[in-house]
Amino acid sequence: MSTKEEAPGLALYVHVPFCARRCHYCDFAVTRSPDPPVDEWLASIDADLSEWRRELCGTDLPALDTIFVGGGTPTLLGARGMESLGDCLARHFRWDEETIEWSAEANPNSLTADTAIAWRGIGVNRLSLGVQSFDDRALQWLGRLHDGREACEAVERALTAGFDNLSLDLIFGLPQEIERSWQADLHKALELGVVHLSTYGLTAEPETPLGRNVAHGRVALAGQEQYVEEYLLGVNLLGSHHFTHYEVSNFARSGYECRHNWHYWIGTEYLGVGPSAHSYIRGQRTWNVRDWQAYRAAALAGETVREGRELPSGEQRRMEALWLGLRTRRGIDLDRFGISEAIVAGWISDGRAIRQGARVKLTPHGWLVLDDMVAELAARTTEDE
Numbered sequence: 001m002s003t004k005e006e007a008p009g010l011a012l013y014v015h016v017p018f019c020a021r022r023c024h025y026c027d028f029a030v031t032r033s034p035d036p037p038v039d040e041w042l043a044s045i046d047a048d049l050s051e052w053r054r055e056l057c058g059t060d061l062p063a064l065d066t067i068f069v070g071g072g073t074p075t076l077l078g079a080r081g082m083e084s085l086g087d088c089l090a091r092h093f094r095w096d097e098e099t100i101e102w103s104a105e106a107n108p109n110s111l112t113a114d115t116a117i118a119w120r121g122i123g124v125n126r127l128s129l130g131v132q133s134f135d136d137r138a139l140q141w142l143g144r145l146h147d148g149r150e151a152c153e154a155v156e157r158a159l160t161a162g163f164d165n166l167s168l169d170l171i172f173g174l175p176q177e178i179e180r181s182w183q184a185d186l187h188k189a190l191e192l193g194v195v196h197l198s199t200y201g202l203t204a205e206p207e208t209p210l211g212r213n214v215a216h217g218r219v220a221l222a223g224q225e226q227y228v229e230e231y232l233l234g235v236n237l238l239g240s241h242h243f244t245h246y247e248v249s250n251f252a253r254s255g256y257e258c259r260h261n262w263h264y265w266i267g268t269e270y271l272g273v274g275p276s277a278h279s280y281i282r283g284q285r286t287w288n289v290r291d292w293q294a295y296r297a298a299a300l301a302g303e304t305v306r307e308g309r310e311l312p313s314g315e316q317r318r319m320e321a322l323w324l325g326l327r328t329r330r331g332i333d334l335d336r337f338g339i340s341e342a343i344v345a346g347w348i349s350d351g352r353a354i355r356q357g358a359r360v361k362l363t364p365h366g367w368l369v370l371d372d373m374v375a376e377l378a379a380r381t382t383e384d385e
């Protein structure tokens with residue numbers, strides 16, 4: 001898939017809003033629920049999809065290219081919940097079992113061998129494990145429910161179940177006082193033989209326990225120097241092990257880039273169902289009610305679960321496409337975005353970008369300051385108007 005026109009179907013995101021416990025740094029749309037109401041959730045997802053059918057004038061929803069079941073903790077659905085979700089989706093969509101990319105997120109402590117085997121049998125063919133670290137102290141500090149040994153065992157269970165397309169999430173930029181070795185975690189991930197890694201820098205969102213601790217001076221996050229050092233360590237180490245750095249935070253062995261995320265980055269239509277899920281259909285952006293109880297109540301009462309919608313202006317779409325394009329290894333076409341040669345020359349001369357014919361793509365040094373670069377371009381556009 002290289003352009004919007006070539007997209008072979010729709011990308012579907014399904015949000016599972018349950019976690020057994022909330023991690024200290026998490027501000028996702030989740031509710032604490034070790035034993036979630038799976039049947040109510042399934043009925044709500046079905047109602048959400050039916051609302052889409054009505055909204056799109058009763059036509060059949062299009063064929064799917066990718067399914068991504070994220071959260072939250074989808075492993076809390078167990079085998080039966082994922083199977084029922086598959087049945088629900090099959091009532092609304094069609095897809096080619098040979099070519100669909102069906103991803104699911106999983107947490108190490110709730111990915112049992114039975115769940116892994118059952119999910120693989122149902123058709124899930126890509127797993128993203130929320131490992132974050134193999135260091136017990138770091139995991140405890142983050143508020144995760146697993147330890148390093150359990151993370152390794154979960155990887156083994158996933159591989160044994162047949163998930164050769166296995167990704168791990170890892171967090172860098174932890175406070176120095178934890179004495180976590182980022183390099184050791186990267187080496188452990190490589191040793192386990194996974195084909196995809198997503199690395200994220202820790203941020204302190206204000207409404208989280210971590211954010212409050214940082215605001216009150218009880219915790220000091222990693223400084224900028226450590227953040228940059230660890231990001232570049234990941235880039236260099238993974239590059240030397242034949243991982244392509246294909247997006248700011250994502251690295252993959254050949255053939256294992258996440259197709260679902262490419263849909264977002266190249267601007268194809270996508271559908272999201274579940275609390276807080278966003279969609280982009282027919283030029284319109286919509287988003288669902290964030291709170292699980294409010295979402296459930298609306299869905300089961302036959303009311304709308306949409307909280308908002310907007311038709312982005314041409315300029316909004318242009319800036320978003322610019323930002324998304326610059327996130328990826330493909331970069332952007334200079335002619336399409338009308339960026340001056342002088343600006344690009346500045347980026348290249350200080351190592352933030354490289355030129356490839358009519359395209360420009362950012363280097364890892366550029367990706368570290370991507371938001372600032374796009375903000376600068378937006379400010380110049382406003383000045384020129």
Ligand code: SF4
Pocket residue numbers: 018019021022023026027028030071072073107130
């Ligand atoms: S497992 Fe993920 S979604 Fe759940 S609380 Fe932790 S960070 Fe948030």
